[in-house]
Amino acid sequence: MEPDELLHELEESGLRGRGGAGFAMGKKASFLPKGSMDKYLCCNADESEPGAFKDRLLLQRNPHQLVEGILIGAAAAGANRAFIYIRGEYELQAEILDRAIREAYDKGYVGERILGSEHSISLVLHRGAGAYICGEETALPDSLEGKRGNPRLKPPFPANAGLYQGPTLINNVETLCNVPAIIENGAEWFKSVGTEKSTGTKIVSVSGNVRRPGNYEIELGMPSRDIVYGLAGGPPEGRRVKCWFPGGSSAPVLVEKDLDLSYDFETMAEAGSMLGSGSIIVVDDSQSIVSLALRLAEFYRHESCGKCTPCREGTNWTVKMLERVESGEATPADLDVMADVQTNIIGNCLCVLGDSMAMPVGSMIEKFRDEFEEHIEQARRRNGGLPLAAHGGRADEAVGSTAA
Amino acid sequence: MNDADDRGVPDIDRIPEGPAAPDRIGTGERMGDPATVPDPAEVEVPDDFREEIERLMALYPDRRSATIPALHAAQARYGWCSPEALRQVAAVMQVTPSYLSSVASFYDQLNEQPVGRRHVFVCTGVACHVVHAKRVYDAIAEEARVTGLEDTEVREFECLGACDMAPIASVDGRYIGPLDPSDAPEIVASIREGRTPLPGRGLEDSDYRLPWGGRA
Numbered sequence: 001m002e003p004d005e006l007l008h009e010l011e012e013s014g015l016r017g018r019g020g021a022g023f024a025m026g027k028k029a030s031f032l033p034k035g036s037m038d039k040y041l042c043c044n045a046d047e048s049e050p051g052a053f054k055d056r057l058l059l060q061r062n063p064h065q066l067v068e069g070i071l072i073g074a075a076a077a078g079a080n081r082a083f084i085y086i087r088g089e090y091e092l093q094a095e096i097l098d099r100a101i102r103e104a105y106d107k108g109y110v111g112e113r114i115l116g117s118e119h120s121i122s123l124v125l126h127r128g129a130g131a132y133i134c135g136e137e138t139a140l141p142d143s144l145e146g147k148r149g150n151p152r153l154k155p156p157f158p159a160n161a162g163l164y165q166g167p168t169l170i171n172n173v174e175t176l177c178n179v180p181a182i183i184e185n186g187a188e189w190f191k192s193v194g195t196e197k198s199t200g201t202k203i204v205s206v207s208g209n210v211r212r213p214g215n216y217e218i219e220l221g222m223p224s225r226d227i228v229y230g231l232a233g234g235p236p237e238g239r240r241v242k243c244w245f246p247g248g249s250s251a252p253v254l255v256e257k258d259l260d261l262s263y264d265f266e267t268m269a270e271a272g273s274m275l276g277s278g279s280i281i282v283v284d285d286s287q288s289i290v291s292l293a294l295r296l297a298e299f300y301r302h303e304s305c306g307k308c309t310p311c312r313e314g315t316n317w318t319v320k321m322l323e324r325v326e327s328g329e330a331t332p333a334d335l336d337v338m339a340d341v342q343t344n345i346i347g348n349c350l351c352v353l354g355d356s357m358a359m360p361v362g363s364m365i366e367k368f369r370d371e372f373e374e375h376i377e378q379a380r381r382r383n384g385g386l387p388l389a390a391h392g393g394r395a396d397e398a399v400g401s402t403a404a
Numbered sequence: 405m406n407d408a409d410d411r412g413v414p415d416i417d418r419i420p421e422g423p424a425a426p427d428r429i430g431t432g433e434r435m436g437d438p439a440t441v442p443d444p445a446e447v448e449v450p451d452d453f454r455e456e457i458e459r460l461m462a463l464y465p466d467r468r469s470a471t472i473p474a475l476h477a478a479q480a481r482y483g484w485c486s487p488e489a490l491r492q493v494a495a496v497m498q499v500t501p502s503y504l505s506s507v508a509s510f511y512d513q514l515n516e517q518p519v520g521r522r523h524v525f526v527c528t529g530v531a532c533h534v535v536h537a538k539r540v541y542d543a544i545a546e547e548a549r550v551t552g553l554e555d556t557e558v559r560e561f562e563c564l565g566a567c568d569m570a571p572i573a574s575v576d577g578r579y580i581g582p583l584d585p586s587d588a589p590e591i592v593a594s595i596r597e598g599r600t601p602l603p604g605r606g607l608e609d610s611d612y613r614l615p616w617g618g619r620a
């Protein structure tokens with residue numbers, strides 16, 4: 001097949017990126033300029049978002065499928081150099097993949113003049129060294145160029161100026177693993193399952209408080225309850241779902257009744273959350289929302305690269321405020337300040353790492369405000385502070401009272 | 405609770421000062437100027453190490469892309485990204501040691517301090533957090549402390565990408581789980597004695613199964 005035909009088939013299939021943003025894969029590949037310059041394909045195998053472990057499975061069990069997807073994707077986009085950026089912790093997976101790549105070279109599927117044709121492509125496995133941010137599509141090229149993994153200002157987008165400032169297609173492992181089957185069976189076949197705008201199947205990683213955590217391949221549009229309860233067995237005996245992240249730790253949390261929603265890109269977005277990488281973390285009613293929010297915020301503070309201010313400062317102060325909530329030094333007014341900080345992070349950062357904390361933390365304050373307030377009250381009592389109610393919960397007076 | 409000064413202004417916890425920048429020059433030993441590309445003639449680099457770095461550089465259109473792989477290699481050889489290790493890599497790659505240090509300091513797996521050759525990363529990420537991973541970490545850290553486990557870095561780590569095995573730890577890259585605090589003595593003892601910790605409970609073990617029977 002010619003590159004144009006490959007592109008056409010991928011666009012027709014409606015395949016959306018499985019790495020987080022859900023952007024149409026064929027369309028993104030078609031953004032790369034034509035011409036004879038060096039073009040790059042980067043397979044994003046950095047998988048570091050809490051709750052995500054589907055790429056690990058594909059790398060471990062289907063490495064050849066990925067290599068094939070990369071070769072077809074590169075042919076469609078006209079790329080002549082391909083890289084797989086794999087997170088440093090995936091040592092076992094890197095070994096397996098390395099073997100698969102060498103086999104592909106030995107067979108002549110990769111390298112100079114593939115199978116005697118005029119197409120040549122190189123494929124290099126590149127190990128990261130422990131930085132979540134390097135999965136972001138502009139930080140990844142910087143890291144691959146041997147620098148600190150700082151995101152770049154967009155535009156230009158990687159399709160125009162990515163790796164080594166050349167046109168670059170960046171796709172997730174699972175996205176690329178879908179490609180060979182689409183080309184073999186056709187776009188119609190792929191579209192025949194899923195919903196109109198969320199075509200195909202998806203691997204969901206279900207974890208947290210469930211009886212059968214694991215990766216499950218589902219048809220997009222399946223009721224969320226069937227995934228959480230039917231496949232993953234629901235929370236342990238006697239426990240109820242308190243909240244769940246539909247798309248990894250970056251997704252705003254949903255609650256029990258939202259399990260009736262259909263699990264697809266549009267429905268999750270309409271519900272105010274996102275499907276993201278398709279990682280469902282289930283949290284049962286034995287968990288404290290405060291310590292969950294704190295643990296989550298600590299992750300983003302640790303992983304913030306520090307390049308832009310709203311993310312660097314916002315994640316840091318959110319952690320500090322949550323620590324005050326946890327220890328009983330906060331007042332309900334602090335919750336408003338904290339919610340305000342989240343609003344000011346969203347949309348104001350170089351990349352969406354800051355938003356990835358602000359959205360879930362904001363959603364927790366909104367949906368579980370009573371629990372936050374109750375926690376503050378109880379912690380204050382434990383600490384011997386006066387009940388807030390006596391002060392009408394006003395921040396200035398309340399702080400004064402602890403000082404007395 | 406906060407104390408207040410006499411104006412009634414509460415004393416807020418200040419951000420503690422960060423650690424002082426590590427002394428890259430070392431203990432009086434001349435290590436050269438970190439901001440200058442070392443003269444290859446002046447730096448002794450073992451032949452096989454030089455060849456390894458050169459092979460890595462050849463994989464990329466720009467040799468600097470080999471920075472992280474070369475630092476991984478340096479760490480595997482010397483245990484950490486020591487000033488001398490950085491100088492050797494810098495001499496082969498023809499970059500400055502301070503550039504390498506700027507990269508090493510960004511990444512969690514690259515250490516500019518000697519933290520130990522063995523690594524126990526206990527995941528306390530969000531999905532592990534809700535199944536009480538902190539108790540597992542505390543138990544392992546405490547066991548390592550009271551038994552005086554040497555040359556081993558035990559640390560909390562963010563999501564290891566194996567939340568189906570939660571709570572999980574990576575011992576020198578081998579994923580084991582789900583763990584219970586009661587596994588701590590056996591994990592620490594096996595590291596000390598050079599055995600594989602918890603055989604059969606590692607992701608790469610052929611008979612590995614999740615407790616409910618599923619594959620990971």
Ligand SMILES: Cc1cc2nc3c(=O)[nH]c(=O)nc-3n(C[C@H](O)[C@H](O)[C@H](O)COP(=O)(O)O)c2cc1C
Pocket residue numbers: 016017018019020021022023025044045046047048049132133134135136137138170171172173175176351352353356
């Ligand atoms: C902080 C951050 C981390 C990310 N990490 C990953 C990752 O580990 N793997 C991934 O595929 N995409 C990750 N993404 C999304 C990428 O930026 C990009 O959208 C994706 O790789 C594109 O591939 P896709 O279109 O096939 O989904 C991350 C995004 C952000 C903002």
Ligand code: FES
Pocket residue numbers: 050051052527528529530531532533562563564565566567568570572
């Ligand atoms: S949160 Fe521990 S492995 Fe994902």
